[in-house]
Amino acid sequence: MTESMAAQPHSHPYHVPQPSLYPFILASGMFTLALGFILKMNGFGPGPWIMLGGAGIILYVLFGWFGKVIGESQAGAYRDWEDKSFRYGMVWFIASEVAFFAAFFGVLFYLRVISVPELGAMEAAHGTTLWPGFTGTWPSAGPKGPQFTPMGAWGIPAINTALLLSSGVTVTWAHWALLKNKRAQLNLGLFATVALGALFLVLQAYEYYHAYTELSLTLAAGAYGATFFMLTGFHGFHVTLGAIMLTVILGRTLKGHFTPERHFAFEGVAWYWHFVDVVWLLLFVLVYWL
Amino acid sequence: MNTATTTVPGHADDHHGEYHPSGILRWLTTTNHKDIGTMYLTFALIMFFVGGGMILAVRAELWQPGLQLMQPEFFNQLIGVHALVMIFAALMPAATGFANWQIPLMIGAPDMALPRVNNWGFWLLPPAAILLTLPFALALFGIGEGALATGWTFYAPLSVQGGLGVDFAIFAVHILGVSSILGSINIIVTIFNMRAPGMTMMKLPLFAWGWLITAFMLIATIPVLAGAVTMLLTDRHFGTQFFDAAGGGDPILFQHLFWFFGHPEVYILMLPIWGLVPHVLATFSRKPIYGYKAQVWGFIGIGVLSVIVWAHHFFTVGMPVPALIYFMFSTMLISLPLAVLFFCWIATMWKGAMSFETPMLFATGFIVLFGIAGLTGLVLADVAADAQYHHSYFVVAHFHYALFAGGIMSVMTGVYYWLPKWTGHMYDETLGKWHFWLTVVSFNLTFLPQFFLGLAGMPRRIPDYALQFTEFNMISTVASFILGLSQLLFAYNIWKCVKGGEKATDKAWEGAEGLEWELSSPPPYHSWETQPVVK
Numbered sequence: 001m002t003e004s005m006a007a008q009p010h011s012h013p014y015h016v017p018q019p020s021l022y023p024f025i026l027a028s029g030m031f032t033l034a035l036g037f038i039l040k041m042n043g044f045g046p047g048p049w050i051m052l053g054g055a056g057i058i059l060y061v062l063f064g065w066f067g068k069v070i071g072e073s074q075a076g077a078y079r080d081w082e083d084k085s086f087r088y089g090m091v092w093f094i095a096s097e098v099a100f101f102a103a104f105f106g107v108l109f110y111l112r113v114i115s116v117p118e119l120g121a122m123e124a125a126h127g128t129t130l131w132p133g134f135t136g137t138w139p140s141a142g143p144k145g146p147q148f149t150p151m152g153a154w155g156i157p158a159i160n161t162a163l164l165l166s167s168g169v170t171v172t173w174a175h176w177a178l179l180k181n182k183r184a185q186l187n188l189g190l191f192a193t194v195a196l197g198a199l200f201l202v203l204q205a206y207e208y209y210h211a212y213t214e215l216s217l218t219l220a221a222g223a224y225g226a227t228f229f230m231l232t233g234f235h236g237f238h239v240t241l242g243a244i245m246l247t248v249i250l251g252r253t254l255k256g257h258f259t260p261e262r263h264f265a266f267e268g269v270a271w272y273w274h275f276v277d278v279v280w281l282l283l284f285v286l287v288y289w290l
Numbered sequence: 291m292n293t294a295t296t297t298v299p300g301h302a303d304d305h306h307g308e309y310h311p312s313g314i315l316r317w318l319t320t321t322n323h324k325d326i327g328t329m330y331l332t333f334a335l336i337m338f339f340v341g342g343g344m345i346l347a348v349r350a351e352l353w354q355p356g357l358q359l360m361q362p363e364f365f366n367q368l369i370g371v372h373a374l375v376m377i378f379a380a381l382m383p384a385a386t387g388f389a390n391w392q393i394p395l396m397i398g399a400p401d402m403a404l405p406r407v408n409n410w411g412f413w414l415l416p417p418a419a420i421l422l423t424l425p426f427a428l429a430l431f432g433i434g435e436g437a438l439a440t441g442w443t444f445y446a447p448l449s450v451q452g453g454l455g456v457d458f459a460i461f462a463v464h465i466l467g468v469s470s471i472l473g474s475i476n477i478i479v480t481i482f483n484m485r486a487p488g489m490t491m492m493k494l495p496l497f498a499w500g501w502l503i504t505a506f507m508l509i510a511t512i513p514v515l516a517g518a519v520t521m522l523l524t525d526r527h528f529g530t531q532f533f534d535a536a537g538g539g540d541p542i543l544f545q546h547l548f549w550f551f552g553h554p555e556v557y558i559l560m561l562p563i564w565g566l567v568p569h570v571l572a573t574f575s576r577k578p579i580y581g582y583k584a585q586v587w588g589f590i591g592i593g594v595l596s597v598i599v600w601a602h603h604f605f606t607v608g609m610p611v612p613a614l615i616y617f618m619f620s621t622m623l624i625s626l627p628l629a630v631l632f633f634c635w636i637a638t639m640w641k642g643a644m645s646f647e648t649p650m651l652f653a654t655g656f657i658v659l660f661g662i663a664g665l666t667g668l669v670l671a672d673v674a675a676d677a678q679y680h681h682s683y684f685v686v687a688h689f690h691y692a693l694f695a696g697g698i699m700s701v702m703t704g705v706y707y708w709l710p711k712w713t714g715h716m717y718d719e720t721l722g723k724w725h726f727w728l729t730v731v732s733f734n735l736t737f738l739p740q741f742f743l744g745l746a747g748m749p750r751r752i753p754d755y756a757l758q759f760t761e762f763n764m765i766s767t768v769a770s771f772i773l774g775l776s777q778l779l780f781a782y783n784i785w786k787c788v789k790g791g792e793k794a795t796d797k798a799w800e801g802a803e804g805l806e807w808e809l810s811s812p813p814p815y816h817s818w819e820t821q822p823v824v825k
Contacts (some may be wrong), residue, residue: 013819014484016401018309019319030468031417034461038421041527042434042454065406076818079784081483085403088479091317096471096509103517103547107532142531222530230524284594 013076022065039265066248073265074257083264090268094275097238101279105233108286111223116140122224134247141222149215150224157205161284164239165183167196168277172272175211181260183253193273197243204236231287240275245269308816321405322815323390324712329412330387331705335781337419338698341772344368349366349770352763355755365753366439368453371422374459375443376560377465381418381693384701385562386411386473389501393477395806395813396495398486398822403479407472414469421462425455432576440667441751441768443552446533447546450525457526460519467512474505474512486751486805488824492586495517495804496579500565503593510597511551511558518547542607549600557596559693561589563700564631567653570707571601571635575642576801581634583654588634593626599624604749605673607681621671632657643756648800649707649721659695661719663688666741681751682794684744687737694733702729702780709787710794714812717787721779726774733771 029030033054040047072078078086120136122128131143139150151157174189208229211217219229252258258266311319320326349360360390362369390408396402413767429436434454438444449456456740481494494502524530525621529700531537549782571631574577579585589739601609601617609617609801644650666688670676709717739762744750747758755763794811805822806813 010821014400016405016816017321019311019316019321020406020409021315021319024318024413025405025597026410027413027417030414030465031420034421035657038457038461041457044433085479085483088482089404089407089475092475092478092509096475096513100513100517101552103514106514106550107517107543107547109378110540110543110546111538115535115543116538119535119538140538140815142534145531165613172613187547194443217522218529220531222531222536226521226524226530226532226537226539228531230521268339281457285465289661 003272010081012079012081014126015072015079017084018091020065020068022068024261025057026061026065027258029061030053032057040231054172054187064099064257068269070257070265073222080261084116086264086268090264090271101231101282102235102236104227105270105282105286108231109228110250111137111227116223117141119143131253139224141224146216146218146220147224148221148225151207151211151215151217151288152202153284154208156203157284157288161280162276163196163200163203164280167193167200167272170196171273175266175270178253178258178263178266179260189251192247194243194246197246197273201236201239204232204239206261228287231283235276235279238279242269242273242276243273291333291816292658319409321401321409323394323402323408323691323817324813326405326408326412327387327390327392328403328712329575329786330383330390330415333412333415334384334701335784336388337375337379339385339777339781340419340423341372341380342777344372344375345789346771346774347769348372351753354760354764355757357754361437362753364436364439366751367426367752370439370441371437372427375419376424376611376693377555378463379422381414381559382470382698383415385501385504385559388497388562388566388701388704388708389473390478392806393480393498393501394484395809395818396804397481397484397489397498397822398805398824399480399484400816400818400821402476403475403484408476411469411472411476414465414472418462418465418469421465425458425621435566444522444544445548446522446541448524449522449544450533452472457523460523463519464516467516469513470508473660474508477501477510478503486821486824487816492583493824495565495583496585497562498563500561500563500587503589504561506597507554507558507561510734511554515551517546518551519548520741536761540635542604545604545607546601548605550597551601552603554593554596556689557592559697560593563697563704564589566704566707567642567656567700568634568638569628570649570703571638571652572803573707573801574647575644575800576622576640576655577638577642578803579634580640581630581639584630585634587790588627588630592624593631595620595624602671602676605676618671618673620709622668625664632661632664634818644803645674646705647720648717648726649703649727655726656700656703658696659691659699659730659733661695663691666691670697679744682744683740683748683750686750687740690737690740694737699729699733702726705780705784707799708806709784710798710815711809711811712807713788713791714810715787715791716794716798717783717791721783721786725776725783728733728779729773732769732773732776736766736773739747739763739766741752744767767800 001178033051033053036047036050036052036054038047040051116138119131120134123134126184134143141148168191170192174186174193177183177185177189217228218225245263246269249266252265317325317329345368347359348365351357351365390402390486393399425434425437428434436453436455438452438455438459439451440449440452440456444456444459481498485494519530520531525533531539533539533541535541568579568585572649592713599617599621601613602621605614605617639654646654666684669690670679670685705721706717709715743762746759748755796809796811797807798811799807805824808822809817
């Protein structure tokens, strides 16, 4: 089948990193965080402190591990072969995130198209009057849910759509600059992207405040409230992560990292940002608008 | 940890003059695919005995009618944790251990593509195992009521109302999920980017193909499970009503989400080892693998079908008839690619110069017993028949033929087949044969009676039963203890082989084909520092 030890297609051996304790510490941190959260939810006193400890360990590893990888990258340990691994890895990581959001969109579909209308149709189908007056039309908090006002699409959500779409443009603008080695434009584009992301988050926080205080729209507002906050909340969490990653990239470009040929970290984060953008568009149409 | 130098680290800095911690630190810090593979396999073996011990306690309770040894709550906890441990902490890590050890050897790679991520993936497993089992210990100190008592499926609303143990299991699943995603990404990247020059995708070993499809399935479905248990968590603690009709939600929604993951999970457990069986059959029949392309397309077909058939797990829950008919026929469609695989396996042996060393015994045993699992699965896929068999011991017997005979026994096939490569020693063939025959006989004696119990109407997940079921349960209990104890032979044989024994040649088996057999036994620390070229 083979004739071993012939020509080398890669000009250098693959970079297999030295042993590292970070993965193990990270796993311990995740365990501690989970344990603390479980204890907290079940009302045990030290829960929040254990969570804090876990979060601290995770932060320590994030700084240490990423710092080490950045150091290796700056030292030239990664060339084309490794670069390709990182790219494939990022693509399939984003694919798993797509599946995660797909689950929540699937739930929205199920509740809106199947379970709520069926609950509403019980009276017509079976002549029961368990819930007089419940028609099963969306938006709904179900037959026994609280009264609430649904979130309109054309206020803050529309502005937020514009913000995120613009940030998609600015990050691409920054990428073009990087390819042409125009460092000032690169920094400016990245800064604008982070700023737009941060503004998005501020507005979303205000929107949540508005929902809770004036619309009675809470996590406990039945099918609508649950899907609204889980979908927009997980999205907001991803925007937060993306903005943090972009900030790190901005810090690196300010220090002169990345070349027109070699800048996987920049591109990986940009892909992530576009993914978050696309999820938002779906949210805007399916959660806010329709 | 000296790579962050200002010079360009060449080969020398990467591999030689290396930092090699010893003792426990070697295992905590390793980035070597073989070390990590060994840890996965060892962890799987330990958890196999943990999960097995749990179910022997259950079988002891089922020895005769009435409650002898435990309360129903504890019984429920044991069966749920048994399943989670066996699936997530024994079978999946065993398959990942194979992947770590074998994929780089078989495709001519120096290591896995993302070695540190690889180590992280493994070290998430022990914390998850602790989270799963800790509630048992906490209950002894009066904290909580023990582990989750919902069965491994977490069905709402029982899981919404359950105690502390459910929260522990939710986070165990989250951490296991992260581990699976990391492992999958690593395997996909390794297969796409690390193959030896000349090894096109259609020359990829079938074992790697099986794992590739598995990794795709994991990436598509594990996040859905993560979403489902997250919604369960918020229903339990944060006031959402995803699974509560009062708020417009639906408990059946949980079943859809769970089984969207859960059915592909069956193939996630099987495909890696369906990929290894043809290698073993070819080796001991001294013939090339028959129908390589057909098997690849069989894997792909199964992978695609696996994500569109999930609702056959709850036909009796009350779905519209068109949905029932769709899920029935799509499920039955899976038998087509599966039958292709069976025919290829048999054709690989056809007119071969066969010999029956232990791996071949397990592989052929697998084909017969897994065939029974497939045929009884067809019965369960029939909507009309399933109304009778659903939630009975027939189902328990069916999926143990699939997961023990199909899953665990082919893991054993792989272990015996590759142990000489891994350790450099031959295992004890006589002990191996004893292990096989004890396993296969006691396995059938344990689970065959359960088909009859199910047909006679005995429900699953019940600690007590009607008198007429006693004899079959007694046979099953006695046989299950023989089955459990004979696995000690397996552990002993592995230990003995690691410690010493007849030296294995590089090829180990006369009929073996593939890149892994061109390396020494055991292989060098960095597998293919210079990649081979495949013609």
